Amino acid sequence: MNFLRQSLAIAGKDLRSELRSKETVNASLSFALVILLLFSFAFDPGSEQVHEIAGGLLWLVFAFAGTLILNRSFARELVNDCLDALISSPASGAQLFFGKCLANYVLLVVVESACLPVFVIFYNSHWPRQWLLLFLVMLLGTWGITVIGTLFSAMTVNLRLRELMLPTLIYPMLIPALMGAIRLSTLILAGEPIGADDQIWFRLLVAFDIIFTILTLALVEIVLVG
Amino acid sequence: MDQNFTFMVYGFTAAWLIVILYVISLALRESRLRQELDRVKRMLEEREK
Amino acid sequence: MRLKIILTLSVVCGLILAWNLHTMFMKVPDEANQGAIFRIFYFHFPAAITSFAGFYLGMFAGVGYLITKNLKLDSIAASINEVSLAFATIALVTGSIWGRVIWGIWWTWDARITSYFVCWLLYVGYLMMRRAIDDPTTRARLCAVLSIFAAIDIVIVWKSIEWWRTQHPGPVLEIRGGGGMAAGMEAPLWWNFLAMLLLFTVLILIRMRQESMRREIDSLRRYAHAF
Numbered sequence: 056m057n058f059l060r061q062s063l064a065i066a067g068k069d070l071r072s073e074l075r076s077k078e079t080v081n082a083s084l085s086f087a088l089v090i091l092l093l094f095s096f097a098f099d100p101g102s103e104q105v106h107e108i109a110g111g112l113l114w115l116v117f118a119f120a121g122t123l124i125l126n127r128s129f130a131r132e133l134v135n136d137c138l139d140a141l142i143s144s145p146a147s148g149a150q151l152f153f154g155k156c157l158a159n160y161v162l163l164v165v166v167e168s169a170c171l172p173v174f175v176i177f178y179n180s181h182w183p184r185q186w187l188l189l190f191l192v193m194l195l196g197t198w199g200i201t202v203i204g205t206l207f208s209a210m211t212v213n214l215r216l217r218e219l220m221l222p223t224l225i226y227p228m229l230i231p232a233l234m235g236a237i238r239l240s241t242l243i244l245a246g247e248p249i250g251a252d253d254q255i256w257f258r259l260l261v262a263f264d265i266i267f268t269i270l271t272l273a274l275v276e277i278v279l280v281g
Numbered sequence: 282m283d284q285n286f287t288f289m290v291y292g293f294t295a296a297w298l299i300v301i302l303y304v305i306s307l308a309l310r311e312s313r314l315r316q317e318l319d320r321v322k323r324m325l326e327e328r329e330k
Numbered sequence: 331m332r333l334k335i336i337l338t339l340s341v342v343c344g345l346i347l348a349w350n351l352h353t354m355f356m357k358v359p360d361e362a363n364q365g366a367i368f369r370i371f372y373f374h375f376p377a378a379i380t381s382f383a384g385f386y387l388g389m390f391a392g393v394g395y396l397i398t399k400n401l402k403l404d405s406i407a408a409s410i411n412e413v414s415l416a417f418a419t420i421a422l423v424t425g426s427i428w429g430r431v432i433w434g435i436w437w438t439w440d441a442r443i444t445s446y447f448v449c450w451l452l453y454v455g456y457l458m459m460r461r462a463i464d465d466p467t468t469r470a471r472l473c474a475v476l477s478i479f480a481a482i483d484i485v486i487v488w489k490s491i492e493w494w495r496t497q498h499p500g501p502v503l504e505i506r507g508g509g510g511m512a513a514g515m516e517a518p519l520w521w522n523f524l525a526m527l528l529l530f531t532v533l534i535l536i537r538m539r540q541e542s543m544r545r546e547i548d549s550l551r552r553y554a555h556a557f
Contacts, residue, residue: 210476220462274475289369292373292374296420299416307533311540321547
C-alpha cells in the first residue's frame with residue numbers, strides 16, 4: 056500500500072508539472088501528426104492496401120511519439136539536480152520508477168487516444184466496431200513501451216547522446232510487443248474477428264508486459280542507485 | 282555451378298575479412314592504449330620527482 | 331604467462347583451421363543439391379552458435395559483476411560481447427551470401443534471420459552504450475543491466491517471430507532430429523567448430539588484456555589526480 060502511495064505521489068508530481076507546462080504532450084502530439092502526414096506520401100492513402108498496414112502505421116506513430124515523452128521523463132529532473140534529490144528522498148528506487156512509469160503511461164495513452172481518431176479520419180478507416188478491444192490492445196502495448204522505455208530513459212539520462220541512445224536501444228527490444236500490437240490492431244481496424252490463431256498475440260502482449268514489469272522493478276534499484 | 286563456387290569464395294573471404302578487420306582494430310586499440318599508459322606513467326614519474 | 335597461453339592457443343587454432351581447409355576442399359565432395367556453396371555452412375553454423383553462446387556467457391559475467399562488484403567480471407563481459415558481435419556479423423554475412431545462391435535473394439525477412447538481426451542490433455546498442463559512459467563503475471552497472479535485458483528479450487523475440495512463419499532451413503544436424511549430414515561431411519563441421527571456439531577464446535583473451543590495461547590507466551589517472 057505504501058509502495059503505491061509513494062508511486063502515486065511521484066506520478067502526481069509529474070502529471071501536475073506536465074499539466075502546467077504541457078510542453079511534452081504538445082511536442083509529442085504535433086510530432087505524431089507530422090508522421091501521420093508523412094505516411095500519406097509513402098503510399099496511396101486512399102487505396103485498399105492501407106487496411107493491411109493500418110496497424111503497423113498506427114504503432115509506428117505511437118512508438119515515435121512515445122520516445123519523445125520517455126526521453127523527457129528523467130531528463131526533466133536533471134535541472135537543479137532534482138534527480139539526485141528524488142533518489143535520496145524516502146521513496147525507494149522502485150517507487151520512484153513506478154511513479155514515473157504511471158505518469159508516462161497516462162501521457163502516452165492520452166497522446167495515443169488523440170491520434171487514433173485523426174488516424175481514422177486521415178486514412179478513411181471505419182471506426183472499428185470492436186473499439187473496446189482496440190483500446191485494450193492499446194493499453195497492453197503501451198504498457199510494454201512505457202515500462203522498458205522508462206527504465207532505459209533512466210539508464211540513458213546521464214549520457215551525452217541521450218536522445219539518440221534511447222530509441223536505438225528500445226526499439227529492437229520492443230519488437231515482440233509491437234509485433235503483437237500491430238497484428239491485433241490491423242485485424243481490429245479491418246473489422247475482422249480475431250481468430251483462435253491470433254489469440255496468441257494477446258497472450259504474448261500480456262506475457263511481455265508481466266515479464267518486463269517484474270524485471271524492471273527488480274533491476275531499477277541497480278540502475279538508479281547502484 | 283561456376284557462380285556457385287564464386288559465391289563460396291566470396292563467403293569465405295567475407296568471413297575472414299571480418300575476423301581480420303576485427304583483429305586490426307584490436308591491434309590499433311592496443312597500441313593506442315599502450316601509448317596512453319606510457320604517457321600516464323611518465324606523467325606520474327615526473328610529478329614524483 | 332597470459333601471452334604464452336594466447337600464443338599457444340592461436341597456433342593450435344591456426345593448425346586446425348589449415349587442416350580443416352584441406353579436408354573441406356580436398357576430401358569433402360560437393361553437396362548433391364547445393365554444390366560448392368554448402369561449405370559456407372562450416373563457418374556460418376559455428377559462428378552463429380558461438381556468438382549466441384557468447385551473448386549468454388556475457389550476460390552471466392554481467393550478473394556476476396552485479397553480485398560481486400568486481401570490475402574484472404565487467405571486462406570479461408565486455409570482451410565476450412564484443413567478440414560475439416564480430417562472430418554474429420560473420421554469421422549474418424555468410425548467411426546472406428549463402429541465401430543469395432540458394433534462395434536467389436540476399437536477404438529475406440524469415441523468422442530466424444530477423445530475430446538474429448534483432449539480436450545483432452541489441453548488442454550493437456550494448457557496445458554504443460559502453461562507449462557513451464565514461465565512469466567505469468557506472469558503465470559496468472548499466473551495461474550489465476542492458477545485457478540482462480537483451481538476453482531475456484532475445485528469447486521472446488525468437489519465439490514471437492517464429493509465429494510469424496519461417497523460410498530458414500530447419501535443424502540440419504542429427505542431434506536436433508533433422509535429416510542429418512553425411513558422416514564424412516559432418517566431421518569437418520565439428521572440427522571447424524572447435525577451431526572457431528579457439529579463435530573466439532583467443533580474441534577474448536586479447537580483448538581482456540586490453541581491458542585490464544585500460545583499468546590500469548584509469549587507476550593511475552585517479553592516483554595522479556589525488557595529489
